[in-house]
Amino acid sequence: MSDGKTVATEKSFYEEGTTKSPKGIKSWIFSTDHKRIGILYLCSIATFFVVGAILGILMRLELIAPGRTIMDAQTYNQTFTLHGVIMIFLFIVPGLPAIFGNFFLPIHIGAKDVAFPRLNLLSWWIYITGAFLALLAITMPGGPVDTGWTFYIPYSVRSTTNVSWAIFAAFVLGFSSILTGINFITTVHRMRAPGMTYFKMPLFVWSTYATAWIQVIATPIIAITILLLIIERFFGVGIFDPALGGDPILYQHLFWIYSHPAVYIMILPAMGVVSEIIPTFSRRTIFGYKAIAYSSLAIAFVGYLVWAHHMFTSGISDTARIIFSLLTFIVALPSGVKIFNWVATMYKGSIDPKPPFLWVMAFIFLFSIGGLTGLVLGSLATDIHLHDTYFVVAHFHYVMFGGTGTIFIAALFYWWPKMFGRMYNIKLANYTVVLYFIAFNTLYFPKFIMGYMGMPRRYYDYLSEFTTLQFISTIGSWLMAVAIFLIIWNLVRSLKTGRIAHANPWGGVTLEWQIASPPPLENFHEVPVITHEPYDFSQLKEMDYESK
Amino acid sequence: MFSGPSENTGTVDMVMLYIVGVSVLLLVGITITMIYFVFKYNRKKGHKPVDIHGNVWLEILWIAIPTILVLSMFYYGYNGFVVMRTIPENAMEIKVTARMWEWKFDYENGKSSDTLYVPVGQPINLVMESVDVNHSLFIPAFRIKEDVIAGIKTHLGFTADEAGTYIITCAEYCGLKHSMMYTAVKALPLTEFNNWLEGKTEKQIIDESVSLLAEKLNVGLLHDKGCITCHSLDGSIKQAPSFLAINGRKTVILEGGEERTITVDDNYLRKSIMDPYSEIVKGYPAIMPEQKRMLNEDEVNQIIGILKALN
Numbered sequence: 001m002s003d004g005k006t007v008a009t010e011k012s013f014y015e016e017g018t019t020k021s022p023k024g025i026k027s028w029i030f031s032t033d034h035k036r037i038g039i040l041y042l043c044s045i046a047t048f049f050v051v052g053a054i055l056g057i058l059m060r061l062e063l064i065a066p067g068r069t070i071m072d073a074q075t076y077n078q079t080f081t082l083h084g085v086i087m088i089f090l091f092i093v094p095g096l097p098a099i100f101g102n103f104f105l106p107i108h109i110g111a112k113d114v115a116f117p118r119l120n121l122l123s124w125w126i127y128i129t130g131a132f133l134a135l136l137a138i139t140m141p142g143g144p145v146d147t148g149w150t151f152y153i154p155y156s157v158r159s160t161t162n163v164s165w166a167i168f169a170a171f172v173l174g175f176s177s178i179l180t181g182i183n184f185i186t187t188v189h190r191m192r193a194p195g196m197t198y199f200k201m202p203l204f205v206w207s208t209y210a211t212a213w214i215q216v217i218a219t220p221i222i223a224i225t226i227l228l229l230i231i232e233r234f235f236g237v238g239i240f241d242p243a244l245g246g247d248p249i250l251y252q253h254l255f256w257i258y259s260h261p262a263v264y265i266m267i268l269p270a271m272g273v274v275s276e277i278i279p280t281f282s283r284r285t286i287f288g289y290k291a292i293a294y295s296s297l298a299i300a301f302v303g304y305l306v307w308a309h310h311m312f313t314s315g316i317s318d319t320a321r322i323i324f325s326l327l328t329f330i331v332a333l334p335s336g337v338k339i340f341n342w343v344a345t346m347y348k349g350s351i352d353p354k355p356p357f358l359w360v361m362a363f364i365f366l367f368s369i370g371g372l373t374g375l376v377l378g379s380l381a382t383d384i385h386l387h388d389t390y391f392v393v394a395h396f397h398y399v400m401f402g403g404t405g406t407i408f409i410a411a412l413f414y415w416w417p418k419m420f421g422r423m424y425n426i427k428l429a430n431y432t433v434v435l436y437f438i439a440f441n442t443l444y445f446p447k448f449i450m451g452y453m454g455m456p457r458r459y460y461d462y463l464s465e466f467t468t469l470q471f472i473s474t475i476g477s478w479l480m481a482v483a484i485f486l487i488i489w490n491l492v493r494s495l496k497t498g499r500i501a502h503a504n505p506w507g508g509v510t511l512e513w514q515i516a517s518p519p520p521l522e523n524f525h526e527v528p529v530i531t532h533e534p535y536d537f538s539q540l541k542e543m544d545y546e547s548k
Numbered sequence: 549m550f551s552g553p554s555e556n557t558g559t560v561d562m563v564m565l566y567i568v569g570v571s572v573l574l575l576v577g578i579t580i581t582m583i584y585f586v587f588k589y590n591r592k593k594g595h596k597p598v599d600i601h602g603n604v605w606l607e608i609l610w611i612a613i614p615t616i617l618v619l620s621m622f623y624y625g626y627n628g629f630v631v632m633r634t635i636p637e638n639a640m641e642i643k644v645t646a647r648m649w650e651w652k653f654d655y656e657n658g659k660s661s662d663t664l665y666v667p668v669g670q671p672i673n674l675v676m677e678s679v680d681v682n683h684s685l686f687i688p689a690f691r692i693k694e695d696v697i698a699g700i701k702t703h704l705g706f707t708a709d710e711a712g713t714y715i716i717t718c719a720e721y722c723g724l725k726h727s728m729m730y731t732a733v734k735a736l737p738l739t740e741f742n743n744w745l746e747g748k749t750e751k752q753i754i755d756e757s758v759s760l761l762a763e764k765l766n767v768g769l770l771h772d773k774g775c776i777t778c779h780s781l782d783g784s785i786k787q788a789p790s791f792l793a794i795n796g797r798k799t800v801i802l803e804g805g806e807e808r809t810i811t812v813d814d815n816y817l818r819k820s821i822m823d824p825y826s827e828i829v830k831g832y833p834a835i836m837p838e839q840k841r842m843l844n845e846d847e848v849n850q851i852i853g854i855l856k857a858l859n
Contacts, residue, residue, distance in 0.1 A: 073724050074833050141805060148721050154698055155681040155723060160825045160834050242699030243841040248682060249700065282589070284597040291607050313684060313719075314695045315702040318633050322626055329618035333611060340610040341602075343578060346585035348598040353586055361586070365579055372571035375618065379625025381556075381563045384632065385691035388684060388719040452564070454688025456719040459727035463715075537597065 012421065012518040032117035035519060038103030039419065040124050045095055046488075048131065052086035053484060055079050060443075060477035063470050066462055073460040077146040078161070080458060082138070084149030085166065089173050090131055092404055093262060096269035097215075098127070098180060100411050101208045103419060105184060107512045108202045110193025110530060112522040115186035123179040130173035137165035148458060150259075153240040153251045157233060164233055171226040174219045177265075181215030184208055195530035202510045202534045203292055207272030210296040214261045214268075214303070222258035225251070252314055256307035264303040266400060268296055270407035271338055274360055277414050278342050279535040280508040281357035282349030286535050288341035295334035302331045309378060313387045321380060328378035335371050339364060354506065355429035359410030362437045366402030370395060373448065388458075391451025397444045409436075409487055416491060417501030421517045424494035428486065436483040443476030502546035509539050553689050553710040553735070559628040560691035567621050632692065635705040636671040644676040646683040646696040647774045648837060649725040651716065659745055664733040667741035668711050674704045679774070680837050684720035687733055693719050708735035724835045725787070769850055773843065778836070781858065788836065789829050795856040800830040817852050 013035050021027040028036055059079050062069045071079065106114055114120050138144045145166040147156040156163045188209045192201070201209075228239050229251070238244025240251040271292075279286045286292065308316060308324040342364065353361070373395045377383050386392060417423050446469040447455075455466050462470065504513040509532070515523060532539055552558055589595055642664070643654040654660045666672050676685060676696040685704060686693035694704040708714075718729035736744065770776050770791070778788040789799070797812045807830060810816060819826065821843070824836040843851070 072833075073727070074835075077721075077724065077726075146723070152682055152721070155721070158681055158837055159723070242697070247699075248697055282597065283591070285599045285601055287600060288602040288607055291602065313693050314682075315697050315700055318629075321629070325625060325629075326622055329622045332618055333614055336614045337607070337611060339578060340606075343582050343585070344600075344606070346582065346589060348595070348600065349585070349589050350591045350595055350597040351586050351589045352591040361582060364582060365575075368575050368578055372575060375571060375621055376564065376567050378618075379563060379567060379621050381560050381625045381628025381632065381691075382567065383625070384629065384693060385560050385688070387693060388686075454686070454715070454717070456686060456717055456727075458721040461727045537599070 010516060010520055012516065013521045014518055016521040030121070032113070032121050033521065034102050034106050034113050034117065034120060035419075037120050037124055038099050038101075041094065041098040041102060041127070044124075044128065044131065045091055045099060048086050048090040050484075050488075052083055052091055053481070055083040055086070057477050057481055059083060060474045062460070063462070064474040065471070066464055066467060074146060076460040077148075077458070078144040081145045081148050085134065085145070085170075087400075088149055088262075089170055090134070092266045092400055093177060094127060094173075094180075095266070095408055096273065096404065096411065097184070097208055097211055097265075098123075098176075100204075100273065100415065101180075101184060101211075101269060104415065104512055105205055105208055106187060106191065107515070107519065107523050108205045108510060109188065109191060109196050110511055110524065110528040111187065111191035112524065114183050115190055116183050119179055120183055123176045123183070126172060126179065127176040130169050130171075130176060133169035133172055134166060137162040137169060140165060150255060151229070152255075153229070153246075153248045154242060156229070157241045157243075164230060167226045167229055171223055174223045174226075177215045178219045181212040181219070184212035185216065188212075193528050193530055197530075199290065199293070200530055200532075200534055202272075203275035203286065203289070203296075204269070204272035206293040207268045207275070207296045210300040211265050211268045214265050214300050218258050218261035218265070218304070221254060222262075225254040225258065228254075249311070249314055249316060252311050253308070256310045257304075260307040260310065261300075261303050263399075264299055266404050268299060270363075270404040270411075271296065273407050273411045273414070274338075274342060274363060276508075276510065277356050277360045277410060278345045279537075280414075280506050280510075281354060282346050282351050283507060283537050283540070284345065284349040284535075285533065285537065286341070287344035287347070288337075289533075289535075291337055292341050295337045298334040299331065302327065302334070306331050309383070312380060312383045325378055325380045325383075329375070332371065332375060332378070339368060339371075352506075355426060355433060356410050356414035356506070358430060358433040359406055359413060362433055362440075363403060363406040363410065365437075366398055366406060366440060370398030370400075370402055373398065386451055388456055389451035390447040390455045390457055393457050394444050394447035394451060397447075402440060402444070406436075406440075412487075412491060414506070415512075416494070417505050418512055418517045418519070420495055421501050422494045422498035423501040423505060424490045424498055428490050432483055432486045432490065435479065435486070439476055439479030439483050441476070443473055443480050446470070446473045446476075504543065504545035507537075507540055507545040507547070509537055509543070510534055513545070514543065552691075553712055553714060554691070554706055554708055556628070556632050556706060557689065557691050559631065563621075563624045563628050566624055570617055570621070633705065635673045635703070639671040639673040639705060640666075641673050641675055642666075644674045644685060644696065646676065646678045646685070646718070647777070648680050648723055648835075649718070649729040650774070650777050651685070651729070651731045655745060657745060663731055664716060665741060665744050666708055666733060666735050667738045668708055668735050670738070671707045672705065674706075676702050676704065679842070681722050682720045683718045683722050683729070686717050686719035687714055688717070689714040690733075695720050708733065711735050711737055724833060767854065769847070770854060773839075773847070773851070775851070788832055791855055791858050794858065801827045802830055803827045814852060814856075817855055818848065821848060821851065 013033060017023055018027045018031045020030040028040055062071050062076055140162050142160060142162040145161045145163055147159050147163060151167055231237050232239045232241055238246040240246040240248055242248055275286060275292055306324060306328045308320055309328045312321050377386060377395060413429060450466050450469050455462060501517050503517045645652040652660060652662060653664045678696045678698045683696040684693050685696055690706050692704060692706055694702050712735055714733050716731045716733055718726055778786050780786050780790045781792060783790045783792040794812055798809060799812060800807055800809050821839050825834050828834045
């Protein structure tokens with residue numbers, strides 16, 4: 001156990017520099033330090049999130065009233081496609097594992113880096129290359145893609161926009177995901193500190209580990225699908241295009257065999273972060289450690305077997321629909337187990353609702369709505385009505401944004417003092433949670449109602465009966481813009497004016513709270529020997545932490 | 549809430565109410581418990597935290613009860629679905645053809661229409677196919693939809709129980725005018741429906757009233773191939789240039805971003821049909837589906853002939 005005083009005087013990884021360069025841009029983009037790479041990802045991913053959010057706000061503005069408001073139909077179609085592509089491929093899939101997985105997974109298991117540091121840097125470069133290709137696709141003649149992020153055939157074959165470039169970008173980005181997955185799996189298998197048995201690992205490690213397996217196993221399927229698509233477009237081989245004798249539904253199968261497990265790539269790491277934050281602020285051990293760990297694996301496994309619920313109206317056989325509906329309900333169970341265990345962890349704790357914990361409370365509410373409306377969509381009779389309507393749009397925004405997005409912010413507020421050594425304005429952060437919560441529900445809840453009324457998704461224009469609800473939703477998007485601005489402002493400003501953070505501001509006991517803020521170059525001065533369970537707060541007596 | 553213009557409306561609303569009801573109970577339960585704990589066990593109150601590592605019975609309980617709940621949800625959804633998908637023997641078959649961005653309904657007696665007319669109380673079986681990209685036929689009032697796909701026939705069954713007009717819309721993204729691909733289902737009492745079925749369609753009336761020349765020219769081909777969805781015959785401007793007096797017209801085109809003035813002739817017409825994106829008429833969106841794979845040589849020649857005669 002390090003003690004706070006010596007820690008405060010040592011050099012952080014920022015001050016230490018790297019072998020390439022002591023400071024400046026080179027010390028970042030060529031660094032193999034997992035912490036620097038984590039922050040590289042943070043900067044790039046946060047930038048894309050802001051771009052994606054601006055596109056979303058523009059879409060909402062267009063939809064504030066029926067008819068044309070600020071853009072024509074073609075621009076709108078390109079905007080929602082870009083919004084989807086950026087948010088999925090550049091923000092939410094890499095998001096938590098690439099930033100917080102990189103930064104904290106090695107520290108959590110007592111390692112000084114990931115198993116393959118160079119591969120790790122390569123993954124970031126591949127990510128940037130993929131992102132660059134995606135940008136290129138926007139600027140080249142032909143214009144931004146207008147197919148929706150799903151690239152459904154035959155429309156994506158007919159479209160004259162730059163589909164080939166965009167899917168090639170997705171292909172490249174996939175490799176970043178695969179390599180990160182391989183890296184994390186090896187790290188967890190090989191790099192654990194002495195005494196760090198599998199069931200002493202923090203749950204964030206468990207969930208990132210389960211995610212890594214999905215990344216490695218599922219992502220090649222999208223790569224193969226994209227290759228087939230490219231072969232079809234350039235060589236005219238009939239695979240998916242009915243005009244060439246192909247099968248458009250085969251494309252949907254292959255696409256969702258990846259993209260449904262990808263949904264769990266997006267949500268599992270977030271669930272891991274929740275399992276960190278709740279014990280820390282409740283100052284007691286997690287309830288049902290093994291149940292939460294195994295439920296991550298169960299989600300990763302059953303998540304492979306439910307893809308066709310995206311295709312309940314696509315003309316697949318009725319028998320297939322019934323089987324996939326049943327399996328879809330099964331996958332709801334492990335998520336439920338997690339929620340019950342999290343709430344039970346608060347029981348008889350000593351709860352200090354600081355901003356990260358408040359974000360988690362918002363998450364539990366929003367994600368529960370997302371999960372429970374998933375039951376409505378898993379049920380065949382209701383899904384036939386709601387498929388491809390705003391109800392689905394609301395559902396996946398509650399899961400992805402309300403779930404993963406909220407936890408992305410929670411993770412930032414939880415680990416910010418550790419990553420940057422500065423504390424943000426806590427009072428402002430508390431207000432922001434409230435504003436975010438109101439904004440979120442104003443923005444997305446009306447979509448459930450519109451969906452049930454029969455408003456299809458990906459619509460540039462709508463019937464007058466939807467005007468009021470569309471208007472409310474647009475107001476929500478403005479509130480959300482303010483909330484996001486306040487989050488960024490609060491965090492960025494803290495880098496300059498925030499007070500110097502204590503090494504353990506929350507009284508956490510996992511390994512990252514036992515080292516300095518920001519951590520030293522190789523995390524630990526000597527290899528830690530693990531004797532406690534991950535959430536054993538009896539250690540706190542012997543530790544230095546900020547008690548107020 | 550549980551009756552509607554179709555039996556399926558009530559079924560779906562019932563299943564919806566059941567799942568949402570259970571969900572709201574769970575959501576409220578979880579949220580209230582969470583908030584209660586935050587107040588009850590707040591650090592300010594100075595409780596000593598108690599480490600509880602878990603409880604096997606609780607874990608079993610909160611796996612078992614949700615399992616029963618979700619299985620019941622599955623069952624109700626499955627039941628409603630099976631009823632909806634079972635097409636009665638006496639169903640009336642109507643052929644549906646979707647294209648960017650319009651619907652066509654063909655009846656067994658050869659009648660065709662862009663609005664779906666059905667008799668009240670008569671089970672209907674829509675047999676659907678697309679000629680271009682994926683569409684989805686969605687009738688919100690009946691709570692049903694099914695994708696319409698090129699090369700594969702899909703089907704959708706329903707019975708309209710109340711006379712009235714209900715919106716049909718496209719639910720699968722299909723390009724530029726996806727959000728404008730509306731039509732309606734008109735449920736009529738049987739006698740009225742029969743009168744309509746035996747009567748002439750709008751298209752037949754128009755066809756008969758067009759001049760002899762137009763008839764000779766087989767303008768119908770332009771209708772069948774979907775051309776006149778976007779290109780008008782009377783000089784009015786839709787999403788694309790009108791066909792009226794197109795041959796010999798001087799027009800500004802964009803080729804690879806550069807403007808050029810050309811005179812429309814055989815070659816230009818052929819190129820614009822087969823490969824519409826290489827040269828786009830200025831001021832119009834590049835939205836026309838490539839016809840390369842959709843028209844045979846004979847049809848292309850016929851169309852060019854018709855266009856040249858439309859002066």
